[in-house]
Every structure is written in structure tokens, then in C-alpha cells.
Amino acid sequence: MSDKYFNPIDNPFNNSLITWYSSAKRDLPWRNTKDPYKIWLSEIILQQTRIEQGMPYYNRFVEHYPTVHDLANANQQEVLKLWEGLGYYSRARNLHATAQYVSQELDGQFPNSYAGLVKLKGIGPYTAAAIASFSFDEPVPVIDGNVFRFVSRYFGIKEDIADAKNRKHFEKVLNEVISKENPSDFNQGIMEFGATVCTPANPSCNECVFQSTCYAFAKNEQSNLPVKSKKVKVKDQSIYYTVYEHAGNTIMKQRTESIWNGLFEFHSVVNDKPIDHETLLPQVPLSNTGEIKEIVGPVKHLLSHRRLWVHFIHIELEKPEDLKQLSKELGLTIYSWEEVLTLPRPKVIVNHLQRAVF
Numbered sequence: 001m002s003d004k005y006f007n008p009i010d011n012p013f014n015n016s017l018i019t020w021y022s023s024a025k026r027d028l029p030w031r032n033t034k035d036p037y038k039i040w041l042s043e044i045i046l047q048q049t050r051i052e053q054g055m056p057y058y059n060r061f062v063e064h065y066p067t068v069h070d071l072a073n074a075n076q077q078e079v080l081k082l083w084e085g086l087g088y089y090s091r092a093r094n095l096h097a098t099a100q101y102v103s104q105e106l107d108g109q110f111p112n113s114y115a116g117l118v119k120l121k122g123i124g125p126y127t128a129a130a131i132a133s134f135s136f137d138e139p140v141p142v143i144d145g146n147v148f149r150f151v152s153r154y155f156g157i158k159e160d161i162a163d164a165k166n167r168k169h170f171e172k173v174l175n176e177v178i179s180k181e182n183p184s185d186f187n188q189g190i191m192e193f194g195a196t197v198c199t200p201a202n203p204s205c206n207e208c209v210f211q212s213t214c215y216a217f218a219k220n221e222q223s224n225l226p227v228k229s230k231k232v233k234v235k236d237q238s239i240y241y242t243v244y245e246h247a248g249n250t251i252m253k254q255r256t257e258s259i260w261n262g263l264f265e266f267h268s269v270v271n272d273k274p275i276d277h278e279t280l281l282p283q284v285p286l287s288n289t290g291e292i293k294e295i296v297g298p299v300k301h302l303l304s305h306r307r308l309w310v311h312f313i314h315i316e317l318e319k320p321e322d323l324k325q326l327s328k329e330l331g332l333t334i335y336s337w338e339e340v341l342t343l344p345r346p347k348v349i350v351n352h353l354q355r356a357v358f
């Protein structure tokens with residue numbers, strides 16, 4: 001790296017970035033506010049989600065809960081229902097818990113510094129930096145995947161970004177170049193640049209305002225940077241849901257385990273490996289007396305550490321007592337299909353029920 005990037009009087013990186021951002025920035029609702037509540041909402045929703053996909057969720061949350069007090073006073077099931085389809089449901093639970101903390105303990109006022117924000121539940125270094133700089137103009141750099149990539153290529157940083165301790169190298173560089181006058185536009189600009197110009201595959205180097213001083217471009221190393229070694233170990237799991245039905249009713253239960261905690265699902269048999277029907281059906285209560293209408297699957301569903309292979313066994317029960325007895329034995333609750341639509345459910349179940357005809 002050369003000192004030319006860090007000249008404090010003429011900071012070419014900072015100047016080019018803010019000039020670029022002022023002409024390229026997209027008009028998004030959370031960019032027209034300094035309200036830390038709305039900025040926080042947008043950042044939590046947009047983690048791991050594309051802007052186009054996250055926008056309707058953001059609009060729905062702001063409409064239902066215009067202030068942090070409104071979100072705090074909602075019940076958790078309602079919040080999970082609004083979050084349905086976004087995945088990473090622990091974020092929705094943390095969102096709700098933090099809203100209650102800010103509403104009740106802090107009188108609705110978010111801490112106005114990075115140090116205060118990062119102590120809140122579900123707010124990590126990235127989100128704290130985003131809120132501190134966008135809302136309170138604190139010059140603290142945001143570092144997300146887009147920023148890692150762009151900064152690694154431009155400055156030629158070859159430390160492994162999968163290793164958390166290397167974050168400090170990126171922070172050091174960004175702390176030197178971040179605009180002290182306009183950290184909000186600097187941070188929004190750097191994320192936007194990584195997302196739209198310095199993209200993972202085929203970065204737009206020919207239209208890039210940083211081309212003449214970019215390390216990766218000069219060395220033709222765009223595809224080697226950033227260095228990211230660690231691969232997440234993904235575990236396969238097969239889930240067999242039984243969708244019992246009688247006269248427009250079914251049975252479901254609310255999960256209390258880590259993944260999908262708080263969401264509703266059908267009775268299930270879970271195994272690390274696929275199970276053939278001869279072995280599976282004896283484990284499914286009433287599969288011999290009810291009528292098996294269809295068996296659907298496997299439907300592949302990816303989570304961050306798991307690859308799920310989901311099956312649905314539809315069983316129509318003859319007698320209402322059967323549904324009542326099953327609900328008692330299995331600890332599930334009887335719901336009509338109309339009620340099921342109001343429950344927060346994992347996306348794989350939502351998708352399946354949209355396709356299924358009852």
C-alpha cells in the first residue's frame with residue numbers, strides 16, 4: 001500500500017467516493033431520514049437480503065410500527081408474522097427485544113454513539129457503525145461483505161476476511177480515509193460502491209472511478225481478492241412433515257428450538273439421512289388408518305449451516321376424534337386453514353401450502 005491514499009489534506013479516496021455517491025445513489029426510504037429507529041430497522045432487514053426483497057418488509061414494519069414504542073408493544077407472534085419469509089428469525093426476536101429495551105429502559109431514545117449502540121442485543125459492529133454514522137454523524141466505518149471486497153481489492157489487503165481477527169486491518173485503513181465531515185455519505189457510498197460496481201464476479205473496472213489507483217486492477221488480481229478461506233460446514237437433514245387434515249382443520253405447534261424458534265410447523269420426523277417410506281410410515285401416527293392423499297418432496301431448503309430436504313405427507317383423517325386425539329398425544333393445536341394463514345411459519349411451509357390444494 002502506498003501513502004498516497006492517506007494524504008490527510010488531499011484524500012483522493014474519500015473525495016472520489018463521495019462525488020461518485022452523490023451522483024449514483026439510489027433513492028431509498030431509509031436514506032431520507034436521520035431517525036435511528038428507521039435506520040436500525042432497515043439495517044436489520046437488509047442483512048443478507050437484497051434491497052428489492054427487503055423494501056416491502058421495511059415499508060410494512062414502518063407502517064405497522066411507526067415508532068420504537070409501537071414495535072415494543074407488539075406481540076412477538078405478530079412481529080414474526082410480519083418477518084415471515086425473510087429467514088434468520090432470531091433477528092426478528094432480537095429486534096423485538098431491543099425495541100422493548102429502548103422503549104422501556106431508555107425512554108425510546110437510542111444511544112447516540114457507536115459504543116452505546118453496540119451494547120444492544122442484536123446490534124453488532126456493522127449495525128452500530130451504520131446507525132452511529134447515518135444518524136449521529138460519528139466517523140466510524142461500516143464493514144460488510146461489499147466493503148471487505150472493495151477495500152481488499154483497492155488497497156491490496158490480502159488478509160483472510162473469514163478470520164474475525166483480521167477485521168482490524170480493514171478498520172485501520174478505513175479509519176484513516178473515512179470522511180470526518182460526512183461519514184454518513186462515505187459509509188453509504190462505500191457499501192453502495194461494493195454492491196453495484198466492485199461486484200464479486202465481473203467488477204465494472206472499465207467504468208470505475210478508482211481504476212487508476214486500484215491495486216487489484218493494476219495487478220489483475222480482482223478474482224483473487226478478497227481472500228476468504230473458511231468454508232461453512234453445511235449439514236444435511238431430512239424433515240418429514242405430516243399434514244393431518246379433517247374437515248378444513250389441521251394441527252400445528254409452535255417451535256421452541258433455535259432454528260425457527262417461535263414459528264409454527266406440522267408434526268415432523270427428522271433424520272440426518274433420507275428415510276424410505278417403509279421405515280418412515282410406521283413412525284407417522286395414524287398413517288395406516290387415515291388416507292394418505294399425497295407425499296411431496298424432497299423440497300431443498302438452504303439455511304446458513306444446514307441443507308434441509310423437506311417432505312410433506314398429507315393424511316386425511318376420517319373422524320374428528322382422530323384429530324383431537326392426535327393433537328393431545330402429540331402436543332399440537334387444532335387450527336382451521338384460515339387460522340393457519342395468520343400464523344408465522346417457516347418459508348418452506350408457506351411455499352408448500354401455497355402450492356397445495358385442500
Ligand code: SF4
Nearest residue numbers: 198203205208214217
Ligand atoms: S478497478 Fe475494479 S477491482 Fe478496482 S475498485 Fe474498481 S471495480 Fe473494484
